[in-house]
Amino acid sequence: MHIALVIERFEPEGGVEGAAWATAHALVAEGCRVEVFAREGRDGRGPLLHRLPISRGWQPRRVLAFSRAAARAAPRGSFDAVHSFSRTRHQDVVRTGGGCHAAYMERAYGPTGAALRRLSPRHAALLHLERGALRDPTQWVHCNSEMVRDEIQERYDVPTARTVVIPNGVDLQRFRPRAEDPEIRALRRELGGGGRAAWLLVGHGFRRKGVDTAIRALARASDPEAVLWIAGRDAFTQAAALAAEEGVAERVQQVPPSRDPAQLYAAADALILPTRYDAFANVCLEAAASALPIVTSAANGAARWLGDAGLCVDDPEDVDAFAAALDTLGDAELRSRLGRAARERAERRTWAATARELRALYERLGS
Numbered sequence: 239m240h241i242a243l244v245i246e247r248f249e250p251e252g253g254v255e256g257a258a259w260a261t262a263h264a265l266v267a268e269g270c271r272v273e274v275f276a277r278e279g280r281d282g283r284g285p286l287l288h289r290l291p292i293s294r295g296w297q298p299r300r301v302l303a304f305s306r307a308a309a310r311a312a313p314r315g316s317f318d319a320v321h322s323f324s325r326t327r328h329q330d331v332v333r334t335g336g337g338c339h340a341a342y343m344e345r346a347y348g349p350t351g352a353a354l355r356r357l358s359p360r361h362a363a364l365l366h367l368e369r370g371a372l373r374d375p376t377q378w379v380h381c382n383s384e385m386v387r388d389e390i391q392e393r394y395d396v397p398t399a400r401t402v403v404i405p406n407g408v409d410l411q412r413f414r415p416r417a418e419d420p421e422i423r424a425l426r427r428e429l430g431g432g433g434r435a436a437w438l439l440v441g442h443g444f445r446r447k448g449v450d451t452a453i454r455a456l457a458r459a460s461d462p463e464a465v466l467w468i469a470g471r472d473a474f475t476q477a478a479a480l481a482a483e484e485g486v487a488e489r490v491q492q493v494p495p496s497r498d499p500a501q502l503y504a505a506a507d508a509l510i511l512p513t514r515y516d517a518f519a520n521v522c523l524e525a526a527a528s529a530l531p532i533v534t535s536a537a538n539g540a541a542r543w544l545g546d547a548g549l550c551v552d553d554p555e556d557v558d559a560f561a562a563a564l565d566t567l568g569d570a571e572l573r574s575r576l577g578r579a580a581r582e583r584a585e586r587r588t589w590a591a592t593a594r595e596l597r598a599l600y601e602r603l604g605s
Contacts, residue, residue, distance in 0.1 A: 239600055240271045242312035244322035244329060246304055248279030248287060253520060254335045257406050258323040264407065264593035275312045277304055298363040301325060305367060319600040321380070325367040330603055332371045333380040337517030337539070338389040339368050345515040345537055346446050372396055378599065382406060383518040383539025402599055405518055405543060407589030413527035415581060416504040425505045429491050435464040435568060438506035438530075440499060440521040441513070442470045448512030448535065448554050449477055455512070455560035457484035461568055466510070469493035469502055503528035508567045513538045514554045522548075523587060526580035531573045533563040547579035 243265075245258040259282065262272050266284035274285045277292045277300075290307045292300060301324075309328040312320050322329040325339075336342065343352035343361065355361045371377055372394040379401045381387040387403050390396050416422065426432055437456065441447035449468060456466045466489060468477055474492040481490035493502060499521070503509070509525040511534040522540035525532050526547070534541050535554035544550070549566065551559040567573055 239269075239318040239597065241265055241273070241600065242317040242320040243272055243274045243285070244276075244308045244312060244320065244324055244326055245274065245279075246277045246301075246324045248274050248276040248282075250280070250282075254323055257335060257520070260407060260409075260589050261323075261592060261596065264589040265596065267590065268593045268597055270593075270597065273312070273317075275308050296359075298359040301363050301367070319603050321596070321600075322371075325364055325371075327367055327370045329371070329377060331378045331380050331599065333382070334372075334386050334390060335382055335517060337383075337386045337515065338393060339364050340393055341389040342515045369394065375400070378402060378603070380404060380596075380599070381517075384542050385537075385539035386517045402595075404592060404595045404599070405540075405587060406520060406523060407587055407592040408520075408523040408527045408584055410527055410585060410588060412500050413503065413524045413584075415529035415577070418504075422501065422505045425501055429467050429493065429505070430465050430489070431467075431505065435461055435564075436467060436506050437464060437508055437510045437564060437567075438467045438469065438502055438525075439510050440469045440502065440525075441511065441519070442472055444472050444476050446514050446516075448514055450480055451512035451554060451557055451560055452510050453477065453480050453484055453486065453490060454557040455510070455564055456489060457486045458557060458561035459564040460561075461565070463489075464564065464568075465489045465491060467491050467493050467502065467506065469495070469497060469499065471495050499524060500528065503530045506530060507573060508533060508564075510560065510564065511535070511538060512551065512554045512560050516540070518543070523584060527584035529577035529581040531567060531576035532580060533560065533567065544580065544583065547576060547583050549576070 243262050247255050249255050250259045262285040265272050272285040274287045279287050281287050292304050305326040308326050314320050320329040321331040323333045381403045382405045387401050439452050481487045503525050508531045516538040518539035533549040536552045537554050541550040549563045
């Protein structure tokens, strides 16, 4: 099959960028001919990269310009499937990897905040492209979680027959259960873990990822020695101030962004992610593959995928419920059981499996 994959930036790092990179290479391994159309990117082995000459300037203008340029460079009908991983208007399959933008705004900012932000050119442009693609009856909608599928069906009246749920894959070799070796023990000591329970939060965005909820839950949980490791690109100032206010400053540790997340999953006792909105947090896939128990919120599309292999708190604002979940995870036997169950789920979500499911979708386009 001849596939066009559209993505603003094509590179192995990042959320949607990394997913597009892994998908393109997995499709090539499945025997597809893949051409990637991107504003910028890194040449990979297998997919053919076409760089579209789009300015890096003002985001609303850039996003709309990229959508138009991609439609010209990869027109529908010229490939077996045109699959966009970015918010673009014209394609055969649009991937809602970041979720429903309208739902994200309301969950992240509240109804009033979302209404105000709709006036901004950036959000107006993204909502315009989202509405156009999702309401186009000729396009398929690729959702990476059931949560996102339900949101777009409710908000845009997208029929079930036009949607497909295919989550990302995960590298089972990089993210795998590891025995606690001297390197991992040294990392625990460096981050203030040692013999204490160590909870890990991985993500960028203090408010959206629920860093505030995690810090308050640490303060209210019954274990006075447990520590929280925060790994992300955000400045630590806000987290440090809240930790001091909650009386847990010495138990909240910033993790340098250069740290390999695979090592962090191996060193931690559980992942905590009280996110206010995540279409499907990739860190949950990675943690599950590492056999690390997970507690997250129902606002994370990964929660339904995890099912009883993880702990889920309905409301990301419910600090007491997250504190209770941390208390529950104080049981080492339970952590081990949840970790094994999570790994079993992750083993079914390889990138090869994702590529096979996508290829089956592409074959349906021509039927």
